[in-house]
Amino acid sequence: MAEERPRAGFTALSYMPFVVMAVVAVADVAVGAGVGFLPLVSLGPAFSGLVGGWRRTALIGALALLLCVALGLYDGLFEERRGFSAMASVVGVTGAGVAAAVMRGRREAELASVRSIAEVAQRVLLRPVPLTAGPLQAAVSYTSAVAEARIGGDLYEVVASPHGIRVIVGDVQGKGLAAVETAAVVLGAFREAAHDEPGLVGVGERLERSVERELGGEKFVTAILAEVRAGEGVIFLNYGHPAPMLVREDGTADFPQPAAFALPLGLGIQGSDGPKPFHVDFEPGEQLLLYTDGVTEARDELGVFYPLGDRADLLKDPDAHSALATLREDLVRHAGGPPHDDAAMLLLRYRGQGEGEQPVLG
Template sequence: MTDQKPPASGMVLSCMPLAVMAVVMVVDVVGGPGVGLLPLVSLGPAFSGLVGGWRRTAVIGVVALGLCVGLGVYDGLFEERRGFAALGSVVGVTGAGVAAAVTRGRREAELASVRSIAEVAQRVLLRPVPLTAGPLQAAVSYTSAVAEARIGGDLYEVVASPHGVRVIVGDVQGKGLAAVETAAVVLGAFREAAHEEPDLVGLGERLERSVGRELDGERFVTAILAEIGADHDVVFLNYGHPAPMLVRGDGSADFPQPSAYALPLGLEAPESGGPKPYRVGFAPGDQLLLYTDGVTETRDPTGRFYPLPERVHLLKDGDAHGALESLRKDVVRHAAGPLHDDAAMLLLRYHGHGEGKSAPIT
């Protein structure tokens, strides 16, 4: 195990052990043996054990022990018990500090390993979407509410199937590994059914059955499915998810809503019959933004929600990825700090290339 160099933000804590010992030495030399501060030399290795590695703590302990011996001789404290008590204090605290540093280092290594595994799992789960699919150009953005973990329950996928380009964006209730497990179930079912089901309603029913088998009845997933064919239309199925934003070629924006919202995946009531598909025009020059509620429910310091309709101009960038990155940065600026929920966005641009062909992925 090796010690790690402290970051710049921890320089004060890193220097504190030496500073404390220097202060004790100066006060002891100036004030004389009557001050009785010699045992406080042990604060050096104590502080080092909190912020440094075990090797550094041991070195600080050796320095503290030498300082204690020097000051004890200078003050004549070894002629009585006080000098030996101070030495015992330094040795004991140094031993405890080294043990604490070793334990902390092991826990930090374990945590780093868990985070690395979780990050790999997230990358496997949310693999990169294709740059183009049929007549569409795609870009995606994912911002985790827990930056250190880089893991959450938002999901997205783009599949170029024989039945058109099919898309899903969803949001799993909850966070952490349980949410990722649920997202894996939904995405696995979607990736398979997108190629096999001839219509979007059948695809949605397959997802509902898969989620119903896997979930325990307490978790659910809001999701929106979209299918873009060659007829300049997009068909939606909405499972309790925020309405998509459709940006026309002239810059105007609309939020197409279903006639009635359905329950999220995992909560379907037998009598509900599931969501009803609805069709909206989607032609070359148009853009479609699918997102999770982590975007629209982001609040600024005054409590105001993120005004997505007022930010349509941010999507004018000729590069889809650049436009989506501008929107993501604006969401973060609006929050003026860490987001309180994961925020996923998927931007589809109808550029018109590949119309009438099987939907290639590049």
């Protein structure tokens, strides 16, 4: 619906030059030459220059000039300067409209190129997560608040390391390209540390050092790290990030919290203790949803936050990607459109007995 309204507005504006010229012609014939409607014919090419290309603007300018000549002859205005002044007005506005259309076309081409580069950068930064990792199935949803650039500061990654399946979901302070640069630092450090460090705490310490070294305390990143080992549940490290949602096999949802909360990455290295790891049972048939605050802080028209815990039943679809898409659509409906903040969701499904032989879902 949000896309249909701009298209309808664009279509209406594209017809505006013809409507304006028709109204001016009718008014001029009905009222007569004394009122001086004839110069308003130039509104046709003026409106055309707002939405059309330069060729269309020039064509409408030519039609406006013909209409101006016809009405001028009808009104007998070429016996004085008024008819020629109206023609000069049409020619001048048409020229300005053509120039504006050319400049707009160049800007649109540049914007399209920038958007294409941004999309490539985002794909390089946020690589597709593996559909399966050990006993887990994964699906991801990402929506940037900077819709025109399709790029933002939320981050996620799934790494199958020798030490277990390691996952990160984070949220960089700020938006746009500056936030993407920070996300690149965090993801690069995580991808390396996830393979090298035997413990999840060591991974977190590597991330903290990388963020502090690269950013110098200018930005911070909330993040949650998780480590899943078959039969051993899941271990979390929470750096000031929203609690994960654990959906049990019976459909109930829990939000595991650490015993003590820690500061985000970039703020906690100087003198304060880092987060303490905490263990949560994670059994076959259960689901784990990691997300950023763009999900839970999405508000409806009454200012009510999105009730994520009450929407756990939307994840019941056998296909992991379809289930997450259903949840995202519900989030968009709640907010009445795309979220005002970056919103990332990473769904992990612990496959039950016998599912390892089946095709990968999602």
